[in-house]
Amino acid sequence: xxxxxxxxxxxxxxxxxxxxxxxxxxxxxxxxxxxxxxxxxxxxxxxxxxxxxxxxxxxxxxxxxxxxxxxxxxxxxxxxxxxxxxxxxxxxxxxxxxxxxxxxxxxxxxxxxxxxxxxxxxxxxxxxxxxxxxxxxxxxxxxxxxxxxxxxxxxxxxxxxxxxxxxxxxxxxxxxxxxxxxxxxxxxxxxxxxxxxxxxxxxxxxxxxxxxxxxxxxxxxxxxxxxxxxxxxxxxxxxxxxxxxxxxxxxxxxxxxxxxxxxxxxxxxxxxxxxxxxxxxxxxxxxxxxxxxxxxxxxxxxxxxxxxxxxxxxxxx
Numbered sequence: 027x028x029x030x031x032x033x034x035x036x037x038x039x040x041x042x043x044x045x046x047x048x049x050x051x052x053x054x055x056x057x058x059x060x061x062x063x064x065x066x067x068x069x070x071x072x073x074x075x076x077x078x079x080x081x082x083x084x085x086x087x088x089x090x091x092x093x094x095x096x097x098x099x100x101x102x103x104x105x106x107x108x109x110x111x112x113x114x115x116x117x118x119x120x121x122x123x124x125x126x127x128x129x130x131x132x133x134x135x136x137x138x139x140x141x142x143x144x145x146x147x148x149x150x151x152x153x154x155x156x157x158x159x160x161x162x163x164x165x166x167x168x169x170x171x172x173x174x175x176x177x178x179x180x181x182x183x184x185x186x187x188x189x190x191x192x193x194x195x196x197x198x199x200x201x202x203x204x205x206x207x208x209x210x211x212x213x214x215x216x217x218x219x220x221x222x223x224x225x226x227x228x229x230x231x232x233x234x235x236x237x238x239x240x241x242x243x244x245x246x247x248x249x250x251x252x253x254x255x256x257x258x259x260x261x262x263x264x265x266x267x268x269x270x271x272x273x274x275x276x277x278x279x280x281x282x283x284x285x286x287x288x289x290x291x292x293x294x295x296x297x298x299x300x301x302x303x304x305x306x307x308x309x310x311x312x313x314x315x316x317x318x319x320x321x322x323x324x325x326x327x328x329x330x331x332x333x334x335x336x337x338x339x340x341x342x343x
Contacts, residue, residue, distance in 0.1 A: 035074035051113020054161035090114035107135035108148035156331030199286035
């Protein structure tokens with residue numbers, strides 16, 4: 027480690043310098059102070075020890091950082107640790123600072139019992155689901171060099187809702203589903219408990235996000251959220267939600283997939299967004315297989331991410 031650089035945990039007062047370094051290094055995903063505080067500093071899993079920073083001794087400025095988490099709230103941690111963001115200022119790169127920061131983070135999370143680091147998908151407070159292939163190709167090369175491996179590559183998509191009309195065949199499919207007892211409609215307050223139960227069984231990671239939308243829809247300001255459900259003879263089998271221009275999460279009971287339920291849900295939701303005055307819809311990640319459905323409704327790929335992880339049990343450092 028260069029003698030003019032100090033690696034230490036995050037401290038009170040580091041916010042402006044860290045955000046400045048973040049916005050230079052992660053230029054495609056800038057952050058501002060309120061987001062930093064509400065998403066990360068106030069996260070119950072935040073620890074200064076898993077947010078190591080590199081400080082230029084001469085200036086006192088942060089020139090590199092890693093923002094990471096372990097699960098501190100469940101008691102005893104867990105197998106996974108997450109890195110939400112990391113970077114080094116351009117003028118300080120190629121001096122081993124990034125490697126030292128990652129080693130500091132790894133030592134801490136290994137001591138907490140983590141056996142794997144996942145770079146990106148810390149739910150619910152992730153910036154992106156992985157490492158942007160186009161924007162941060164050097165970061166992927168860096169992670170690979172320190173022993174991480176790349177998995178699948180999900181994509182982010184966006185649709186222009188101006189003059190949106192349902193895709194061909196959606197109306198016919200909706201009538202066919204109705205003849206089978208399956209209806210798609212806007213959610214009602216009476217759906218709160220059944221929908222939470224559905225999510226608990228089929229999509230537990232999305233339950234908190236959906237609860238937030240329901241708080242606004244049924245007990246707050248409903249102007250920027252939508253929520254639709256699919257039901258079979260009164261039993262919820264799918265749902266789709268939005269907040270402002272962000273579409274999703276969106277899911278259907280696996281037993282009902284391939285019958286057009288998702289296509290109708292998607293179309294009804296996009297039309298509701300347009301009726302609220304929104305001109306575009308976007309979401310952060312999906313698979314290439316599911317992207318085929320979205321393309322039928324006007325979505326196009328805007329970003330591609332590498333899912334990168336590191337197995338700490340095989341670390342040779």
